[in-house]
Amino acid sequence: MASARECQDRFIAGDRRSRVFATALDFVLFRVERIIEEFKADLYPFQRIDNYEKTDAFFTGCCWNGAHLGIDVFVEPNRYRLRFVDREDWEGKNGRARLALEKVDCLQEYRPEGGAFFREFEFPRQAGELVEYIRAFKSRLARMLESEPTTST
Numbered sequence: 001m002a003s004a005r006e007c008q009d010r011f012i013a014g015d016r017r018s019r020v021f022a023t024a025l026d027f028v029l030f031r032v033e034r035i036i037e038e039f040k041a042d043l044y045p046f047q048r049i050d051n052y053e054k055t056d057a058f059f060t061g062c063c064w065n066g067a068h069l070g071i072d073v074f075v076e077p078n079r080y081r082l083r084f085v086d087r088e089d090w091e092g093k094n095g096r097a098r099l100a101l102e103k104v105d106c107l108q109e110y111r112p113e114g115g116a117f118f119r120e121f122e123f124p125r126q127a128g129e130l131v132e133y134i135r136a137f138k139s140r141l142a143r144m145l146e147s148e149p150t151t152s153t
Contacts, residue, residue: 024077029054031075031123038131045142046071059138060087064145067096071134079123080130085116092116103148104140 035057036049043049047061052072059071068087073080086097092115101107101117110117121130 025054028075028077031127032057032073035073035075035131035134039134042135042138045138045145062141062145064100064148065096066094067100069097069100069141071137073130073134075123077123080121080127082119082121082130082134083116084110084119090115100141100144103144104137106137106140 029051032051032055036051039049039057039059043059043061045062046059049057049059052058055075057073057075060068062069067089070085070087072083072085074083084097084101086092086094086100088094089096092098092112097115097117098107098112101110107117110119112118119133121127121133
């Protein structure tokens with residue numbers, strides 16, 4: 001049987017782990033909010049950016065040829081996972097997210113998974129690169145949308 005001192009030591013160690021875990025989650029949320037803050041005044045071609053479940057800065061409201069294109073930036077302790085997806089076609093059956101990536105000439109930069117496409121950035125080493133990539137990607141996507149007539153499907 002454990003002594004009172006051993007029980008107390010385990011409780012304190014568990015409390016420290018809880019605080020470290022809470023701090024890590026707070027830091028993830030802080031990083032999500034920084035991404036939102038960085039882009040909230042410059043959303044185009046998206047209409048909105050929000051925080052989803054404290055771990056995802058998501059861009060939404062970019063409609064093109066029946067697609068609802070979106071970017072999710074999943075923030076994890078050691079990386080960012082960027083997901084590009086057609087929110088109307090999660091399985092990718094219509095192929096519009098893929099087509100959009102082809103048209104902006106960056107399909108090769110992404111790893112397909114289901115109907116979505118992923119790209120990863122290490123944290124902290126590539127945090128600045130992530131922001132610049134999102135900015136450049138949004139610009140390329142906007143140019144593509146402006147150069148093509150939109151059809152409804």
